[in-house]
Amino acid sequence: MTTPTSTLLSTRKLSVGYGNHILLEELDLTMEGGKLICFMGPNGSGKSTLIRTLAGLHEPIKGQIMRIPGRDLHLQLAVVLTDRIASMNISVQELIAFGRYPYLNWNVNLNEEDRAIIGRSIELVHLNHLIHKRLHELSDGQLQMVMIARALAQDTPLILMDEPTAHLDLNNRLEMMNVLHNLTRSMNKAILVATHELDLALQTADEIWLAGNSRKIIRGIPEDLVLKGVFDDIFQFKGFDLKTGKVHHEISRQATIHLLGNSHEFLWTKNALERSGFSVTDKNASHSVAVVNENSDNTWILDNDLQFTSISDLLNHLNQAGK
Numbered sequence: 001m002t003t004p005t006s007t008l009l010s011t012r013k014l015s016v017g018y019g020n021h022i023l024l025e026e027l028d029l030t031m032e033g034g035k036l037i038c039f040m041g042p043n044g045s046g047k048s049t050l051i052r053t054l055a056g057l058h059e060p061i062k063g064q065i066m067r068i069p070g071r072d073l074h075l076q077l078a079v080v081l082t083d084r085i086a087s088m089n090i091s092v093q094e095l096i097a098f099g100r101y102p103y104l105n106w107n108v109n110l111n112e113e114d115r116a117i118i119g120r121s122i123e124l125v126h127l128n129h130l131i132h133k134r135l136h137e138l139s140d141g142q143l144q145m146v147m148i149a150r151a152l153a154q155d156t157p158l159i160l161m162d163e164p165t166a167h168l169d170l171n172n173r174l175e176m177m178n179v180l181h182n183l184t185r186s187m188n189k190a191i192l193v194a195t196h197e198l199d200l201a202l203q204t205a206d207e208i209w210l211a212g213n214s215r216k217i218i219r220g221i222p223e224d225l226v227l228k229g230v231f232d233d234i235f236q237f238k239g240f241d242l243k244t245g246k247v248h249h250e251i252s253r254q255a256t257i258h259l260l261g262n263s264h265e266f267l268w269t270k271n272a273l274e275r276s277g278f279s280v281t282d283k284n285a286s287h288s289v290a291v292v293n294e295n296s297d298n299t300w301i302l303d304n305d306l307q308f309t310s311i312s313d314l315l316n317h318l319n320q321a322g323k
Helices: 047-054 092-103 112-124 140-154 170-187 198-204 222-227 230-235 264-275 311-320
Strands: 007-018 021-027 030-032 035-040 062-066 077-080 158-162 190-194 207-211 217-220 256-260 279-281 287-294 297-302 306-308
Touching: 007 047, 021 047, 030 035, 030 190, 035 047, 035 170, 035 198, 047 158, 047 190, 077 140, 092 112, 092 140, 112 140, 140 158, 140 170, 158 170, 170 190, 170 198, 198 222, 207 222, 207 230, 217 222, 222 230, 256 264, 264 279, 264 287, 264 311, 297 311, 306 311
Parallel strands: 035 190, 035 207, 077 158, 158 190, 256 279, 256 287
Antiparallel strands: 007 021, 007 030, 007 062, 207 217, 287 297, 297 306
């Protein structure tokens, strides 16, 4: 359960960039506890630069960044960047333990609480089987998971991440975004993730920051931004309708299909038919296809006559019949 929201970081009239080259300007942003924010935008729009500026690694061109007063920066925020690690001959466990260093005294001894937090971080990203491996023995995806675990071990109220899922496979990308989302809820953290993973951002983010061509950032919950067409304006999707989540397919068949059903099998059948060039309609169709599911067995019935046990068989028949 989350605690009442609290502002952990805010900016006032912030402009970021390099030298006199401004990438983003006049930013009034807020990060609150209990929220996962996904930061998106085209390449070169300033996502990495803003992350580094908020983390105190890059000087702003102008404006202010307000963080938690009276607290060391390393105790306020953890950062996961795309920079390469200088030393690759240390172990996974040693690198994750570095997350606890801001809390240690001069003798650099881990106490029971430190070890518990390190262990929890390892468990969250499922790295138990890798803890004794050297970094140079890891894949890019595994190394990325280790960097995320180190940030979790730092146990800060704020976490800033630049493309944390870039080298992960689909299953690990989904799991990692869910882990981050759950952390904001269970520990009232504020997490900012710069990402190109639009599909995952739309389903896991509490808020999206969207950088476009105007040097501004548009903020809002994913659903509002989709319905307002903001993503379409910025990304200029070619053949993709974000409101429906569908790729636009050219109709290349004269025959039309009236599709009947109400399950996920219906949705995938519609996808296959449209990809194959058929127009799927609910009236005045050349043919009908009914999707029937009984006892976990699927059947596709064409024109109340021919039956098929797979979408592939249905498409093969339609293709061979020239329909």
